[in-house]
Amino acid sequence: MIPIGHYLFLSLALFIIGVIGVLTRRNVIIILMSIELILNAVNINLVAFARLFGDVAGQVFAIFIITDAAAEAAVGLGIIIAFFRNRETVLSDEMDMLKW
Amino acid sequence: MHLLDKALFYVFAGVAVISAVLVVTRRNAVHSAIFLITALLATAGIFLQLQAEFLFIVQVILYAGGIMVLFVFVIMLVNLDVALRQVQFNRQKWVAGIVVLALAAQLGLVIWTAGRIPGAGPGPNAAASPAPAPQLQPNAEMVARSLFGPYVLPLEIASVLLLVAMIGAVVMAKRKV
Amino acid sequence: MQELVHGLTQFARMNAGPLAFAVVLVALLPLMAGYLVLLERKIMADMQVRLGPMRVGPHGLLQPIADALKLLIKEDIIPENADLLVFWVAPATSVMAAMTALAAIAFGPGLQVARDLNVGILFVVGVSSLGIFGIVLGGWASNSHYSLLGALRSSAQLVSYETAAGMAMVSGLLLAGTLQIRGIVEAQRGHWWFICYAPVGFFTYLVASVAETNRAPFDLPEAESELVAGYMTEYSGFRWALYFLSEYTNMIVVASVATTLFLGGWLRPFASVRWLGFLDYLPPLLMLAVTAYCLVRVPQQPVAVQKWFLLAVAGCCALGAGMLAAPLALAPAKPYFAAVHGCFWFLLKVSAYIYVFLWLRFTLPRYRFDQLMRLGWQFLIPVSIVNVLGLGVALALADRWPLWASLAVTTLATLLIAAYLVRAGGRSTGEPAAAGKA
Numbered sequence: 001m002i003p004i005g006h007y008l009f010l011s012l013a014l015f016i017i018g019v020i021g022v023l024t025r026r027n028v029i030i031i032l033m034s035i036e037l038i039l040n041a042v043n044i045n046l047v048a049f050a051r052l053f054g055d056v057a058g059q060v061f062a063i064f065i066i067t068d069a070a071a072e073a074a075v076g077l078g079i080i081i082a083f084f085r086n087r088e089t090v091l092s093d094e095m096d097m098l099k100w
Numbered sequence: 101m102h103l104l105d106k107a108l109f110y111v112f113a114g115v116a117v118i119s120a121v122l123v124v125t126r127r128n129a130v131h132s133a134i135f136l137i138t139a140l141l142a143t144a145g146i147f148l149q150l151q152a153e154f155l156f157i158v159q160v161i162l163y164a165g166g167i168m169v170l171f172v173f174v175i176m177l178v179n180l181d182v183a184l185r186q187v188q189f190n191r192q193k194w195v196a197g198i199v200v201l202a203l204a205a206q207l208g209l210v211i212w213t214a215g216r217i218p219g220a221g222p223g224p225n226a227a228a229s230p231a232p233a234p235q236l237q238p239n240a241e242m243v244a245r246s247l248f249g250p251y252v253l254p255l256e257i258a259s260v261l262l263l264v265a266m267i268g269a270v271v272m273a274k275r276k277v
Numbered sequence: 278m279q280e281l282v283h284g285l286t287q288f289a290r291m292n293a294g295p296l297a298f299a300v301v302l303v304a305l306l307p308l309m310a311g312y313l314v315l316l317e318r319k320i321m322a323d324m325q326v327r328l329g330p331m332r333v334g335p336h337g338l339l340q341p342i343a344d345a346l347k348l349l350i351k352e353d354i355i356p357e358n359a360d361l362l363v364f365w366v367a368p369a370t371s372v373m374a375a376m377t378a379l380a381a382i383a384f385g386p387g388l389q390v391a392r393d394l395n396v397g398i399l400f401v402v403g404v405s406s407l408g409i410f411g412i413v414l415g416g417w418a419s420n421s422h423y424s425l426l427g428a429l430r431s432s433a434q435l436v437s438y439e440t441a442a443g444m445a446m447v448s449g450l451l452l453a454g455t456l457q458i459r460g461i462v463e464a465q466r467g468h469w470w471f472i473c474y475a476p477v478g479f480f481t482y483l484v485a486s487v488a489e490t491n492r493a494p495f496d497l498p499e500a501e502s503e504l505v506a507g508y509m510t511e512y513s514g515f516r517w518a519l520y521f522l523s524e525y526t527n528m529i530v531v532a533s534v535a536t537t538l539f540l541g542g543w544l545r546p547f548a549s550v551r552w553l554g555f556l557d558y559l560p561p562l563l564m565l566a567v568t569a570y571c572l573v574r575v576p577q578q579p580v581a582v583q584k585w586f587l588l589a590v591a592g593c594c595a596l597g598a599g600m601l602a603a604p605l606a607l608a609p610a611k612p613y614f615a616a617v618h619g620c621f622w623f624l625l626k627v628s629a630y631i632y633v634f635l636w637l638r639f640t641l642p643r644y645r646f647d648q649l650m651r652l653g654w655q656f657l658i659p660v661s662i663v664n665v666l667g668l669g670v671a672l673a674l675a676d677r678w679p680l681w682a683s684l685a686v687t688t689l690a691t692l693l694i695a696a697y698l699v700r701a702g703g704r705s706t707g708e709p710a711a712a713g714k715a
Contacts, residue, residue, distance in 0.1 A: 001102060002109050003225045008211045010113045010146075014120050014139075016204045021124035023196035024189045029129050029175055033136050036167070037120050040143050043159075051150045056242045059155050060251050063243070066162055067258045071265030073167045077174045078272030084178045085275075093190055103284035130363065130417060137410065153395040161403035169436060172413050176425065239395050240456050 007048035014041035026091045032076050039069045108149050116142035127188055129175045133168060140164045154240040299390045302379055310525035311341030317635050324639045335586040351514035356420050359511070363418035368516045371411025371523035375530060378405040382533045383458045385543050385619035397458035398450070398534065402443065405530050408523060409435050415520070416508035427507025430646055431498035434488060437653035438495075442485035444661035448478030448668050449538035462542030467549050470541040474684060477664045477691050479539045481657060483633070486531040488653065490524060493638040497646050532630040533623075540626045543619030558605065560621045564598035655702055660695045667691050 014037055021034025043062040050058025084090055087097075119139035126132045144159040247255050289296060315330065315337065322329030330337030355364060380390040381400045394400055409432050416428020452471050453461040465471055472479045488495040498507040509520050536542060547553045571591035578584045601621060604614035644652065667687030674683045 002106055005211055005225060006109070006113075007146075007150075009208075010116065012204065012207050012211065013117050014143075015207075016200055017117070017120040017124055019203065020196065020200050023200065024193040025124065026186070026188060026190045027129060029171070029178070030124070030132050033123055033132055033171065036136065036163075037123065037139065040140065040163075043155075044143060044146055047147055047150050047152050047155060050152065056239075056246050057251070059152050059239075059243055060246050062152075062155055063158060063247070064254055064258055066158060067262065070162060070167050071261050073170060074265050074269040075272065077170055078269040081174060081177065082272045090178050091186065103280050104288055107281065107284070128360075130360075130414070134363065134366075134410075134414070157396045157399045157403050161399065161406065165403060165406040165409070169409055169413070169432065172410070172417075173429070173432070176413070176417055176429065 004048055004052050007044060011041045011045040011048070014038075014044065026093055028080055028090050028092050028095070029077075031092065032073065032080075036069060036073065039065055105149065109146065112142045112145040112149065115139075116146070129179070130172070133172050133175055136171070137164055137168050140168065152239060154243045294387070295390045295392060298388060299380065302390065303376060306376060306379070306526060307345070307522055308341075309529070310522050311345060313525050313528070313631070314344070314521075315341050317638075320632070320635050321639050324636075335582065345518070348514050348518040353515070354511075354513045356511045359420045360418045363414050367411050367415030367418055368512065368519035368523070369411075370414065371408045372519050372526070374404055374406075374408035374411065375523045375526035378530045379526065379533075381458065382530065383462070383537070383542065384533075384623050385616040386459075387616055388620060389458070393459075394457070396456045398446065398456055398461065398537065401530060401534055402439075402446065405527060406435075406439055408527065411520075411523065412508050415512065419508070419511035421511055424508050424510050427498050427510065431491060431507055434491070434495065434498065434646075434649060434653070437650060438485045438488035438657070441653060441657035441661045442482055442489055444658070444665055445478045445482035445485060446534070446538060448475045448661070448665050449482075451475075451665070451668050451672060453538070458537055458542075461537055462544060465541045465548075466544055470539065470544075472539040474680075475539070475664070475668060477660065477688055477695075478668070479535070481661045481664065482535055482539070485653075485657060485661075486535060487634060487637060488649070490527045490531055490634075492528070492634055494641040494644050495649055496638075497643060497649060500643060528631060528634060529627065532627045532634070535630055536623060536626040540630070541622075543615075543623040545618065545622050557618065560618055561598045561602035561605070564594050564601060568594040568598060651702060656695070656698050659698055660691065663694050664691050 018034045018037035018041060021037065022031050025031055025034065043065055046058040046062045046065070048058075050056060050062075080090060083095065087095070089095070116139050119135045119142060122135040123132045123139060126135065140159065140163050144156050144164065147153075147159060148156040318340075319329040319337070330340040333340045333343045355361070378401045381394055381397045381404075383389040383397075391397070391400070412435070413428050413432045416424040416426075416431075419425070449471050450456065450461070452474055453464045455461060455464070468474070487493075491499055499509060500507075509517055512520060541548070545556050545559070547556065568591045571587050571594065575584050575587045575591070578587060601617060603610040604612075604617055667690055668684075671680070671683035671687045
């Protein structure tokens with residue numbers, strides 16, 4: 001069967017790609033999508049270990065993470081819409097009203 | 101059968117990684133969203149391959165069929181043609197690249213050497229599925245028993261969290277508060 | 278590479294049945310959808326006291342083939358500045374989602390592509406909800422205002438009614454106790470069909486599924502007098518045919534889910550009552566009755582070609598009767614009894630459900646978009662949630678009170694709350710209540 005290390009490396013790859021997206025993109029919506037990638041990477045990790053140890057708690061934790069991601073995406077996108085209505089931009093570089 | 105299992109995993113893993121790279125590099129936000137949908141569906145496939153059937157369907161319904169619809173709606177509402185012609189990556193991309201490489205090297209080292217350090221766990225070569233059970237456990241029932249048994253408190257807190265998020269999203273998106 | 282081929286052939290040999298069934302389904306589905314369109318036009322004509330398509334082939338039976346040929350050879354128009362990849366992928370996504378949802382549906386005891394799926398019914402719901410992307414991306418990729426607005430309206434409608442449909446399904450699942458499709462149908466074998474225990478759930482699912490498939494009276498996104506044709510405006514020829522195929526396949530999927538959950542799936546009426554076992558002979562007798570009717574009408578036809586046509590129909594029905602009677606009479610065919618008869622009853626119930634869809638289309642006027650959203654959010658979702666609560670309470674009290682008593686009380690409470698919601702909806706907008714069970 002497939003060694004657990006392969007699942008962990010897949011999870012690592014998705015995590016790294018997500019972190020690169022969060023740190024380097026200007027478009028705030030794509031930053032949010034990269035955060036979803038990070039959460040998915042963690043889910044793969046959890047479910048792989050749940051299978052390794054035969055404990056279903058990993059899958060339960062993953063369900064909670066998906067719930068959390070849904071809540072955070074909803075609120076984050078609401079904030080983006082509110083901001084867009086005021087400033088007409090979705091680029092993170094231009095959201096600098098608090099800079100002095 | 102084991103071979104087909106492995107083939108499925110590598111196919112889904114490849115699709116997931118390629119889609120993730122495309123999510124992060126596309127200029128058009130709708131294209132990024134489409135590739136994120138494929139990445140999420142590939143992850144759902146990996147869940148199914150790990151015999152987590154309930155999580156597979158929760159991922160498809162909630163993540164791919166719910167959260168991504170929300171993303172696509174918002175992208176279409178704030179779609180700016182002018183954003184397509186601007187620079188896509190911000191000024192800190194080189195520093196970020198170095199930091200991320202360091203992070204990746206650290207985590208990769210941890211995964212690679214786990215098991216050679218005494219007491220560090222099963223190691224990366226432990227088979228991800230011990231001897232297959234004679235019959236598949238009913239996955240949805242087991243998750244349900246777990247959710248309404250030992251983990252009922254996080255379940256209730258999660259429902260309060262969703263209520264709070266709903267109210268927050270409605271308030272944030274209203275025209276006048 | 279050698280082992281990969283070996284593994285694949287072993288997989289194919291072990292799953293030959295489901296794979297063959299999948300191939301048959303995918304091959305037959307365009308034909309079934311096309312003839313469903315013809316059936317709809319004929320039934321519409323019947324309700325409007327006219328004849329419908331009669332020219333192409335006897336009684337218009339070759340009309341779907343003519344339509345398909347026309348759509349295939351039409352010019353493929355792509356709007357200027359349309360996003361080509363997404364424009365191409367969107368109708369394909371709709372069709373893929375609808376057809377994949379058919380994989381988990383059981384047409385009979387063994388007639389299923391994805392067998393033993395632990396979360397069978399949720400798989401159908403989840404995958405068919407991926408069809409929303411086909412609509413939204415198609416509307417966006419057309420680079421046209423009408424398309425985008427129509428797509429946003431249509432997907433808002435689909436998302437709104439998905440929750441109500443899901444809750445209505447939960448009320449059926451509470452009674453079944455399992456998510457496996459085979460388990461749900463078998464749970465209806467000893468008891469009555471679940472529509473008798475959860476009628477509010479069934480009617481909520483009926484209304485929500487009409488809205489889910491963009492059918493009238495909820496077809497604002499694709500009505501010709503509104504936004505041209507919504508998200509399908511810029512699609513012509515074969516791509517439009519793909520969208521249409523996905524819509525009719527969705528109708529079949531939704532009807533199959535309702536049949537499985539509420540109408541007893543592939544079980545004959547009163548499946549566990551032994552003294553009603555003569556109902557097993559009903560399917561071949563029905564087909565023989567249709568055959569006899571056709572044969573009786575043959576001498577009354579004025580034209581020879583119509584006589585031959587009726588004889589052909591009679592022959593087909595006789596063949597069907599023979600296929601249905603064979604497992605009852607011939608010993609070698611006995612193992613196929615459950616599958617063949619189960620398929621017949623399943624298709625009969627699905628056809629009845631789709632007939633109700635068509636009946637609604639030709640009877641009721643269209644809902645305006647705000648009325649549609651109000652019906653979904655302010656009436657159907659509260660009613661379905663209250664229904665689930667009531668059913669849960671009734672089932673929890675099942676060991677103390679007789680089930681019919683607690684079910685009657687909670688159904689009555691749900692109906693009272695629904696009536697209150699109807700009146701409250703009417704009062705808040707100052708117009709006669711626009712919401713109500715269709």
